[in-house]
Amino acid sequence: METVREMVGNRPLVIFSRSNCFMSHTVMTLISNSGANPTIYELDRIPNGQQIERELQQLGYQNVPVVFIGQQLIGGEQQVMSLHMRKELVPLLKRAGAIWL
Numbered sequence: 731m732e733t734v735r736e737m738v739g740n741r742p743l744v745i746f747s748r749s750n751c752f753m754s755h756t757v758m759t760l761i762s763n764s765g766a767n768p769t770i771y772e773l774d775r776i777p778n779g780q781q782i783e784r785e786l787q788q789l790g791y792q793n794v795p796v797v798f799i800g801q802q803l804i805g806g807e808q809q810v811m812s813l814h815m816r817k818e819l820v821p822l823l824k825r826a827g828a829i830w831l
Contacts, residue, residue, distance in 0.1 A: 733778065734785045738798045743768040743828035746786060746796040749775055753807045754795040760810065761797075764820050766828040800826030 738744045743761065747754030749772045761768055773779035773794065786796050789803060797804045799822055804810060813819040823829045 731785045731788060733782055734789070737771060737782070738801050740801070741769045741798075742766075742800060742826040743823065744798040745770050746782065747772050747794045751794055753793075757795045757797065757807050757810050760814060761819075761823070764823060764829065766823050768828070799823060799828065 734746075743766050745754070745758055745761070745768045747758065747770060758768065758770060771779075771782065773783050776782070783794075786794075789796075791806060793806065795807055795810075797806070797810050804813070804822075810819065813822060820829065
C-alpha cells in the first residue's frame with residue numbers, strides 16, 4: 731500500500747481509473763464539472779498499474795474508480811455519487827483544497 735500512499739501524497743484529489751471504464755469516466759466528469767482538477771492515474775496506462783491495482787484490492791476495492799480526497803480514501807463511484815446527491819462533495823473538495831472558489 732506504500733505505492734498508493736506515495737501517489738496520493740500531498741495531492742488534494744486523486745482518482746485511480748482505467749481508460750476504458752465508463753464509471754471512471756462518469757466520476758471524473760462529475761468531479762471536473764464541480765471545478766476540481768484531479769490527478770488521474772489510469773492503471774491500464776502506467777507501468778506499475780497492476781501493482782497499484784493489487785494495493786487497491788488490499789484496501790477493499792476490486793474495481794475502479796477509487797477516489798481519494800484530501801489523502802483520505804473516499805471509495806468508488808457509489809460513495810462519490812452519494813456525496814454528490816447529499817450535496818457534500820463540493821464542500822469536501824473545497825476543504826481538501828481541490829477547489830479554490
